[in-house]
Amino acid sequence: MDKIKIDNIAAFLYPMPMVLVGTVVEGKANFMAVGWSARVNYQPPIMAVALGPHHTNKGIEANKEFSLNIPDVSLMEKTDYCGLVSGGKTDKSKIFDIFYGQLGRAPLIKACPVCISCVLYDAVKLPSNTLYLGEPREVFTEERFMTDNKLDVKKINPFTLTMPDNNYWSVGENLGRAWNIGKALKK
Amino acid sequence: MDKIKIDNIAAFLYPMPMVLVGTVVEGKANFMAVGWSARVNYQPPIMAVALGPHHTNKGIEANKEFSLNIPDVSLMEKTDYCGLVSGGKTDKSKIFDIFYGQLGRAPLIKACPVCISCVLYDAVKLPSNTLYLGEPREVFTEERFMTDNKLDVKKINPFTLTMPDNNYWSVGENLGRAWNIGKALKK
Numbered sequence: 001m002d003k004i005k006i007d008n009i010a011a012f013l014y015p016m017p018m019v020l021v022g023t024v025v026e027g028k029a030n031f032m033a034v035g036w037s038a039r040v041n042y043q044p045p046i047m048a049v050a051l052g053p054h055h056t057n058k059g060i061e062a063n064k065e066f067s068l069n070i071p072d073v074s075l076m077e078k079t080d081y082c083g084l085v086s087g088g089k090t091d092k093s094k095i096f097d098i099f100y101g102q103l104g105r106a107p108l109i110k111a112c113p114v115c116i117s118c119v120l121y122d123a124v125k126l127p128s129n130t131l132y133l134g135e136p137r138e139v140f141t142e143e144r145f146m147t148d149n150k151l152d153v154k155k156i157n158p159f160t161l162t163m164p165d166n167n168y169w170s171v172g173e174n175l176g177r178a179w180n181i182g183k184a185l186k187k
Numbered sequence: 188m189d190k191i192k193i194d195n196i197a198a199f200l201y202p203m204p205m206v207l208v209g210t211v212v213e214g215k216a217n218f219m220a221v222g223w224s225a226r227v228n229y230q231p232p233i234m235a236v237a238l239g240p241h242h243t244n245k246g247i248e249a250n251k252e253f254s255l256n257i258p259d260v261s262l263m264e265k266t267d268y269c270g271l272v273s274g275g276k277t278d279k280s281k282i283f284d285i286f287y288g289q290l291g292r293a294p295l296i297k298a299c300p301v302c303i304s305c306v307l308y309d310a311v312k313l314p315s316n317t318l319y320l321g322e323p324r325e326v327f328t329e330e331r332f333m334t335d336n337k338l339d340v341k342k343i344n345p346f347t348l349t350m351p352d353n354n355y356w357s358v359g360e361n362l363g364r365a366w367n368i369g370k371a372l373k374k
Contacts, residue, residue, distance in 0.1 A: 003286070006338075013204040015358055017204075036227055039203070040223055040318050041237065043315045046313055078372065081372040083369065124311055129227060129229060140190045143191060151349075152352070160202065162338075165340075168362040169359055171347070172357030172358050173359075177355075178222075178354055179270055179353050182268030184268075
């Protein structure tokens with residue numbers, strides 16, 4: 001073991017799931033690509049996304065709702081584009097075919113295998129980012145993305161992000177059952 | 188498109204990066220397996236982990252510090268074990284060879300490709316979980332996990348989690364450059 005120290009700015013998780021955060025800003029549906037997100041509460045479910053100062057934030061703060069859409073690899077180029085251009089300068093409302101559930105300001109992307117509409121639960125202000133916490137109101141998918149009534153990551157076919165090298169990665173092979181394989185080490 | 192609605196409790200990201208959260212509780216190093224975590228602030232870097240009511244929480248709250256360790260696939264069984272047994276009942280201090288950096292209560296795992304010691308920045312109480320926010324003090328790795336002075340996910344070889352099906356997955360193939368491939372769509 002020859003441990004070395006690297007700059008704290010390079011502290012990332014490996015890899016990060018990519019999502020498209022949907023909002024309505026100034027009457028237009030808008031989408032932003034985000035790699036800094038997580039489920040953060042069990043009951044009720046609460047999801048978190050950490051955003052820098054973006055156009056998207058205006059929509060979340062005005063409407064108190066937003067969406068999380070999980071793109072598959074076929075949407076990688078469009079997702080990346082949504083991370084490159086600001087909704088303040090470019091109309092992103094026509095990139096995807098969208099639909100709405102019960103929340104009229106949480107645009108959902110038809111082509112995304114999983115779409116989650118969220119009601120804003122809280123906004124935690126951090127030095128550079130705001131951590132938006134959202135409580136899912138509705139979760140949409142299609143039968144073809146499920147196996148045994150559960151979402152199946154190989155059918156969803158999402159992609160992940162690494163930073164600071166800035167690369168996208170597919171999901172690899174199944175390695176075993178979580179909360180199970182460690183039983184072999186129980187005395 | 189035949190969208191269906193599924194239970195909100197099934198709102199997850201696909202896939203989630205696995206980390207081992209290290210603490211010292213009642214004088215003993217302790218590790219917990221967590222899939223609900225993310226980077227949440229750019230400058231300074233801040234990491235978030237969402238924990239239910241666990242033994243680990245006592246250590247974080249008493250010491251105001253903790254560690255995040257990224258296990259590789261060879262540590263999958265041990266990591267899973269750390270998620271199955273509570274430090275309140277089982278001594279987990281001998282599972283891994285550990286070391287410490289500047290923070291004496293943030294145990295780091297020698298066998299993990301990336302180890303991050305964190306000072307507690309804030310603890311956000313949510314209905315079932317507490318979202319612990321930590322500011323990295325030191326990030327440890329080894330030269331063999333880097334390419335061009337950046338961490339290389341294929342050399343780290345971490346694994347990811349899906350819920351509620353509870354499976355572990357490797358990282359797949361490189362799909363392209365983030366914040367770059369979408370340029371093709373710019374007018």
